[in-house]
Every structure is written in C-alpha cells, then in structure tokens.
Amino acid sequence: MKQKITIKTIAKELGVSTSTVSKALKDSHEIGAETKERIQAYANLYNYKPNHLALQLRNQKTKVIGVILPKIVHHFFSTVIMGIEEGANKKGYNIMVCFSNESHKKEVETLKVLSNGSVDGIIVSVASETLENKDFTHFSDLVNEEIPLVLFDRVINEILCDKVVVDDVGAGYKATMHLIENGRKRIALITTPDHVNVGALRKQGYEKALIESYIKSDDALVVKIDETKDISSQIASVFEHNIDAIFAVNEIYAAKAMKIAKSNGLNIPKDIAIAGFTDGLISEYSSPAITTIAQHGLTMGRQAVDLLIERIENESADFKAKRIVISSDLKVRESTKTSS
Amino acid sequence: MKQKITIKTIAKELGVSTSTVSKALKDSHEIGAETKERIQAYANLYNYKPNHLALQLRNQKTKVIGVILPKIVHHFFSTVIMGIEEGANKKGYNIMVCFSNESHKKEVETLKVLSNGSVDGIIVSVASETLENKDFTHFSDLVNEEIPLVLFDRVINEILCDKVVVDDVGAGYKATMHLIENGRKRIALITTPDHVNVGALRKQGYEKALIESYIKSDDALVVKIDETKDISSQIASVFEHNIDAIFAVNEIYAAKAMKIAKSNGLNIPKDIAIAGFTDGLISEYSSPAITTIAQHGLTMGRQAVDLLIERIENESADFKAKRIVISSDLKVRESTKTSS
DNA sequence: TAAACCTACGAAAACGGTTTCGTGTTAACA
DNA sequence: TGTTAACACGAAACCGTTTTCGTAGGTTTA
Structure with missing residues (x-):
C-alpha cells in the first residue's frame, strides 16, 4: 500500500501546525481565509483522506x-x-x-x-x-x-x-387455517427439532389452528427433521399416512415434499395441498408455485x-x-x- | 458501552508503567516472574482485552x-x-x-x-x-x-x-453443446444486454457451439433482457419462434422460461429442453429440475x-x-x- | 576493586487525528 | 496612550498500544 498523505505531512509541507490543518480542513472560523484555502487546495491536490482508524480511536467508536x-x-x-x-x-x-x-x-x-x-x-x-x-x-x-x-x-x-x-405462532396458525378453510383435514407438519424455537413456535400455531377447528391432532403426521440424516426419506415417511395437506416450516422442506408428492403420482393441489415458510425464490418459481408465509x-x-x-x-x-x-x-x- | 479496562488502568492500579504491563501480557523475558504473574492475574480477573483500534492504528493494518x-x-x-x-x-x-x-x-x-x-x-x-x-x-x-x-x-x-x-465462454459452449448433442437444433438464448460482460461471454460460447455444429445462428432466437422492463413478456416473445431448446444465462430466466413453456402447454424436456446458469436452489428444486452450469x-x-x-x-x-x-x-x- | 554485564523496569516516541487552551499580533475603543 | 477584544495560529494532551532505548541496581569477571 502506498504511503498515504496525512495531516502531519500537510502541516510540514505548508509550514503550519497540525492543529491548523485539522481546523482548516473542517472549515473552522479560527483559521484565516487565505491559510484555509492553501491547506484545502493542497489536501485536494494530494487527495487527502482522513484516516478512519485514528478517528475511531479518538472517538471511541x-x-x-x-x-x-x-x-x-x-x-x-x-x-x-x-x-x-x-x-x-x-x-x-x-x-x-x-x-x-x-x-x-x-x-x-x-x-x-x-x-x-x-x-x-x-x-x-x-x-x-x-x-x-x-x-x-x-x-x-x-x-x-x-x-x-x-x-x-x-x-x-x-x-x-x-x-x-x-410472529411465528401466528404465522403457523395462519398457514394451517388457510389449509383447513381449503377443506383439508389431514394436515401433516414438517418441522425442525424442538430446540429450534422458531420451529417449535410455528408448530404451536399449527396446533392452535387444529384445535380451534376441532380437528384431532395426530402425532404421526408431525415429522421433525434431523438434518444430519437424509432429509428426503424422512419427509417421504409422512406420505405413508393418509394426508391431504402439508405445512412445512421452510421452503426447502416444502419443495422437497412437493417433489416426493409428484413422484408418488399425486396432483398438487388437487390430491394434496402444500404450504411453506420463507417466501423465497424456490416457492415463487416452482410449479405449481408454493403458498408460503412471507417473513419480511x-x-x-x-x-x-x-x-x-x-x-x-x-x-x-x-x-x-x-x-x-x-x-x-x-x-x-x-x-x-x-x-x- | 461499559468503560473497558485498558493497559493504562492496569498500570496505574498496580503501580507499574504501561510498557511493563504490555510486556508482561505478552510474556516477555524482560519482566520478572513475580511482576508478570501479578499483572497477568489482574488482567485475567478484569477480563482485559486489547483494544483492536489501537492495535490497528499502530500496526497500520x-x-x-x-x-x-x-x-x-x-x-x-x-x-x-x-x-x-x-x-x-x-x-x-x-x-x-x-x-x-x-x-x-x-x-x-x-x-x-x-x-x-x-x-x-x-x-x-x-x-x-x-x-x-x-x-x-x-x-x-x-x-x-x-x-x-x-x-x-x-x-x-x-x-x-x-x-x-x-470460464464463461467455455460454460456457454458446454451448455449449448449439451443441447445440440441432445438433438436440439433451434436453440434460443436468453441473455443480458451486452455490457454485462459475463452475458456477452456466455453468448460467445453459445455461438461457438452453433458454428462448430453447422447450425445457422438466428438473431431472432436471441433475446437480451432489459431488467427495467417486464422480464416475463420479453422471455415469452421467444416462444413465438420455432424453438426446441432454451439456454438462459441465469437460473431466474431459466425458471421463468420454464413457467411460460408449461403454460403454453409444452412438455419439458420432450417439446423443449431448458438449460440455465447458476446452480442454485431454484434449478435444483423446480420440477423438472433444471440442467445448469455450476459456477463454484x-x-x-x-x-x-x-x-x-x-x-x-x-x-x-x-x-x-x-x-x-x-x-x-x-x-x-x-x-x-x-x-x- | 574496578570494569563489564545482566536483570528488571520506565520514559518516550510513534500511529493519525481532534480539541482545549493558551499566546502573540493587530485593531478598536475610551 | 493605555486597555481590551478579536483574530489567527500553535503547543500539548489525548485515544490505547507497542517498542526502542536508557538506566539503576546488583552480580560476575579480570
């Protein structure tokens, strides 16, 4: 890196003190018009830029x-x-x-x-x-x-x-409610292990929607994905049950579920409805496009x-x-x- | 932010100089064992951390x-x-x-x-x-x-x-060649305006593949997307020509093209093959999954x-x-x- | 016993700025 | 003519750390 020009070099070169240079560069009233101009011109010419590190150290921020x-x-x-x-x-x-x-x-x-x-x-x-x-x-x-x-x-x-x-609970509720209002009754949930709190909260919303709609929840329909193992096969297992909808807590799970559903010969949304979370590109560009929760x-x-x-x-x-x-x-x- | 402990405070508190503290903290041989221990213990107790800004200023990096x-x-x-x-x-x-x-x-x-x-x-x-x-x-x-x-x-x-x-040229060539070997002859290119050099380079590869395969290139099949206007309608225009394949210079264009193809009642890959660039999630999770160039x-x-x-x-x-x-x-x- | 040499530590400069507090000069005022 | 104020600038401290150099005191060596 080339040696940068500093206030000190300007001061030395112009025969003034560093304080004068500093003040001149910030247009202080303390400095005479002529001196100010000389200093500013010089600084401009040599493309002086204040060193951020020095400022940070001084300002403590x-x-x-x-x-x-x-x-x-x-x-x-x-x-x-x-x-x-x-x-x-x-x-x-x-x-x-x-x-x-x-x-x-x-x-x-x-x-x-x-x-x-x-x-x-x-x-x-x-x-x-x-x-x-x-x-x-x-x-x-x-x-x-x-x-x-x-x-x-x-x-x-x-x-x-x-x-x-x-509002994870609310979002889980909204998505599930949407599926229910859609006429779905056997709604699978593809979520994360409980320690990922967002997953747990979304599940709460899911359960709340089921309860309010008098739909008996079925633990068999809830699959908590262990990402250290093969994800697709875990998702596939949920299709062994009788389901008519899937709510996945992120768009990857939703997209994978859709792929599996298709390869099982199911029609989406006719045979099975799918909703995801995270309104990303996958959901937007897949076909059919996937209903999701937009997280903003x-x-x-x-x-x-x-x-x-x-x-x-x-x-x-x-x-x-x-x-x-x-x-x-x-x-x-x-x-x-x-x-x- | 809480007032952080500095070398100065340690020095004052322990009645030694800052140089001694500095040296003691880096286990210099110049400092006596007992003094060293006192200083290190104190620093540890109060969770001393050297201030990065000061170091950066000093080291000029x-x-x-x-x-x-x-x-x-x-x-x-x-x-x-x-x-x-x-x-x-x-x-x-x-x-x-x-x-x-x-x-x-x-x-x-x-x-x-x-x-x-x-x-x-x-x-x-x-x-x-x-x-x-x-x-x-x-x-x-x-x-x-x-x-x-x-x-x-x-x-x-x-x-x-x-x-x-x-290797944009090579990649464009590879993708186009793949389509040609696949039996495609009317290959559309969906690319960026020429000033985006990666787009221009990929187009070069596309043209090279066509020439080497004795396929006459047709400017009507090349659409340069202006992102300030509606992208989908620009892509849609290429379907007005007789084409059997599309090579898009990124995965969004590829995914959009696929959507349009589907809505036009075309079967992929039977009626039309599609290849993209950027091996992202869209390509992987769309159905059918899209052939792409992985950019690493x-x-x-x-x-x-x-x-x-x-x-x-x-x-x-x-x-x-x-x-x-x-x-x-x-x-x-x-x-x-x-x-x- | 004086010269030479360690040992263990401190003073000070340096990094690049900002800012407070002088201070010398000149002009205005009484 | 003496006092005062405004002006224009400089000295020095400061931010936190490192590092070179100096030195006081004790120990070894000739």
Whole structure:
C-alpha cells in the first residue's frame, strides 16, 4: 500500500501546525481565509483522506456493526442482511458480516473477536447448535460488558436485550387455517427439532389452528427433521399416512415434499395441498408455485439495525429491552388452490 | 458501552508503567516472574482485552477485507461470500460487506469509504450500471493508491489487478453443446444486454457451439433482457419462434422460461429442453429440475480472498496481475433429458 | 576493586487525528 | 496612550498500544 498523505505531512509541507490543518480542513472560523484555502487546495491536490482508524480511536467508536448469521446461502437471511446493510448505511454505519455456520464454537469465537472494540454493536441470529446445547454464556458476557446487542429471528429469551422476531405462532396458525378453510383435514407438519424455537413456535400455531377447528391432532403426521440424516426419506415417511395437506416450516422442506408428492403420482393441489415458510425464490418459481408465509426479512433487518443504532447512540441508563414482532403474511399460490 | 479496562488502568492500579504491563501480557523475558504473574492475574480477573483500534492504528493494518457485491439475494453471490468469509477467517481476517445494488453511484461511494483505511484490501464484483456506462475511474484511483484489489466474476479488463472469473465462454459452449448433442437444433438464448460482460461471454460460447455444429445462428432466437422492463413478456416473445431448446444465462430466466413453456402447454424436456446458469436452489428444486452450469461460487470466493491476502501480505514491488479462471461444470438434470 | 554485564523496569516516541487552551499580533475603543 | 477584544495560529494532551532505548541496581569477571 502506498504511503498515504496525512495531516502531519500537510502541516510540514505548508509550514503550519497540525492543529491548523485539522481546523482548516473542517472549515473552522479560527483559521484565516487565505491559510484555509492553501491547506484545502493542497489536501485536494494530494487527495487527502482522513484516516478512519485514528478517528475511531479518538472517538471511541467505529461506526461499524457486527452481524453474525447462521448461514447466508438462504433466502431469508440474505434478505435480512440487505435490510441491515441498507439501514446501517443510511445512518453512516458499515457492517461486518460473519457466519457461525450453525456451530456453537464458531459463534463463541466470532463474538469474542467482534467484542474487542472492532464494532459498536452486534446483531445476531443464534446458531442452532447453541439453541440445542443451551449454553448462552457468550451472550450473557456480552450483555455484562454492555455491548449493544440485538437478537433476531432465532432469539434467546433468557438474554436481556432487544429482539426482533416474526410472529411465528401466528404465522403457523395462519398457514394451517388457510389449509383447513381449503377443506383439508389431514394436515401433516414438517418441522425442525424442538430446540429450534422458531420451529417449535410455528408448530404451536399449527396446533392452535387444529384445535380451534376441532380437528384431532395426530402425532404421526408431525415429522421433525434431523438434518444430519437424509432429509428426503424422512419427509417421504409422512406420505405413508393418509394426508391431504402439508405445512412445512421452510421452503426447502416444502419443495422437497412437493417433489416426493409428484413422484408418488399425486396432483398438487388437487390430491394434496402444500404450504411453506420463507417466501423465497424456490416457492415463487416452482410449479405449481408454493403458498408460503412471507417473513419480511428486509423489514426485520431494518428494524433490527434501527434498534441497535438507537441503543448505540443513546446510552440510556435505564435499560428496558424491546421486543419487536413482525407480522407475517400468507402468500397464496397455486399449491393450495381450493380442491373442491 | 461499559468503560473497558485498558493497559493504562492496569498500570496505574498496580503501580507499574504501561510498557511493563504490555510486556508482561505478552510474556516477555524482560519482566520478572513475580511482576508478570501479578499483572497477568489482574488482567485475567478484569477480563482485559486489547483494544483492536489501537492495535490497528499502530500496526497500520486492520485485518479486515472489504467486499462489494452488486446484490446478495442471489445464490451465486451468497455462495461467493461464504467462500470469502471462510478463506478470510482461516487467515485471521474479517470481512466488511457492502452492496452496490447494481448502482454506479453507490459503488463509487462505498469504494471511497472503504479505501480510507478501514480495510487492508478490497474484493469487488462490478455493478452492472458501471459496466454499462464504462466509468471506471473509481477503480483506477484505487489502483493508483496501491490498495490491494481483486475483481471477480464481473471484472474490468482495463483495470490492472488480480481477477477471478469463471470460464464463461467455455460454460456457454458446454451448455449449448449439451443441447445440440441432445438433438436440439433451434436453440434460443436468453441473455443480458451486452455490457454485462459475463452475458456477452456466455453468448460467445453459445455461438461457438452453433458454428462448430453447422447450425445457422438466428438473431431472432436471441433475446437480451432489459431488467427495467417486464422480464416475463420479453422471455415469452421467444416462444413465438420455432424453438426446441432454451439456454438462459441465469437460473431466474431459466425458471421463468420454464413457467411460460408449461403454460403454453409444452412438455419439458420432450417439446423443449431448458438449460440455465447458476446452480442454485431454484434449478435444483423446480420440477423438472433444471440442467445448469455450476459456477463454484465457494471456490471463487476462496480463490479471490487468497489472492487478495497474498497481495496484502507480500507487497511485491514488481506487480504482475494474476487472472484465475475457474472452470465450470454442467449439471445435467431432467430439463434436458434426451428427447428422442 | 574496578570494569563489564545482566536483570528488571520506565520514559518516550510513534500511529493519525481532534480539541482545549493558551499566546502573540493587530485593531478598536475610551 | 493605555486597555481590551478579536483574530489567527500553535503547543500539548489525548485515544490505547507497542517498542526502542536508557538506566539503576546488583552480580560476575579480570
């Protein structure tokens, strides 16, 4: 990297002090018009740019926000990241992005790196492994250090910090209700293990809808996917039962279910209706297009970053954790068009 | 944010100098065993963490890599970013991610922000607007400042820096050849405007395959999508001609083409074969699954970041720009199964 | 016993800025 | 003519850390 021009070199070259240069560059009234002009002209000529590191050290703030996601090759998370970046940029912040890859260890390490002063605050969606083994000490440490933290989507209730979540119960309810109103009675649920709380919440919504509609729930119709094993065969097992609809808690499961249904010779939506979660490209472009819950990732990202920056810039003494719930919409597509 | 403990506070508290503390914390032989122990114990107790900003200022390096992408909600780019993050992490770097959203203006601004010392080097895939208006001064400025730069996928030949690209011509050739070997003769090409060089290169491969196979190319079968207008209707227009196959330069176009084909009552692959680019989720989960070119985004990301870090850490005086070409594979799926 | 040499630590500069608080010069005012 | 105020600028501290160099005191060596 070429040696950059600094305030010091300008000062030396022009025979003035660094303070004068600094003031001249920010158009201070303290500096005479002529001197100001000389300095500004020189700075312009040599393309002077203030060194961010020096400013950060002086101001004790980085204007950078750390973001830790479980994964990125995923429609929902990439949408959220867009929202975060957009919101951050609007307020003069940049984002540092890291991935936990669903690993507890990596999450702990990453959090440690980010909390050494590289960022002003951190936004996290928790790794599934962390949710499973319930070791949250890295987060409570962070809170103890009073580093601004916002959790989104996959949150930890025990941690006292701002949170942004979707209305998972309501969304599960909405999707299931839609299937029921569609005339479906034997609705399978393809979900995650219980420790992934969003999966558990969506299941609650599913059950609530069944109960309200006087439909007996049947555990045989609920399959909790273990991602370490073959996913397709686990989904296939649900077709051994008598079902007329499937609600999957993400779009991959929904798409896989649809493939299996088709290869079983079933017509969608006639023989079986399918609804998913995460309104991504798969749902939109598959045929038939899949009815899904739109999670509004962009909105979530924006809300999360707004919350965080608010926390960073107004160090309110009395901490009252906020919880924002984003309502989700059902996007009805061909995969659940009425069967009658 | 809570007041963090610094070397100064430790020094004051323990009645020694900051230099002693600094040395003790890195186990220097200069410091007596007893003193060392006292200091280390104290640091541990109060959970001392060195301030990264101060270190960065002192060392004149940030261990951060800037990444500018045209978009993120896109399978290829999100895969690349994973590769970059992984490679960067392995060598102790973090990544700062920004998006140009295909806008020239935002790209210029972002580049300016990142080049003020916040990062040690930058990886960019160029915004389409920049490629269109051909204003590359922001990149040449960067090169003049000797800030390490790596361009990938959408690159600018005029800029002297390391580059990582896929073999677009070869890939276009492979895909088209596959269709031809499949017995197709009237192959439509759905591509981008010429200024997006990857689109242009893929078209070259397409034409090469046609020529080698003695198939007369027909401009009517080539549609260059203007993304500011309705995409589907532009794609639909190609069906007015007599075609038996479609090669699309990305998976969205391929998926849209498939939808239109289906709604036109065509059977895939019997009546029409479809091949795409970008081996993402859509291609994998659509039905029939779409034959695509896999771009190996993960590999690209890793290569790009390795190249950049090499450049950062070995400031070789004699600059010789490298160009890495990643070969891409054809993933054959149902959408092009033989028609005979 | 003086010279030479460790040992264990501190002072100070450096990284690149900002900012507070002087201070010398000149002009205005009484 | 003496006092005061405005103007234009500089000195120095500060942010947190590292590192070079110096040095006081004790120990070894000739």
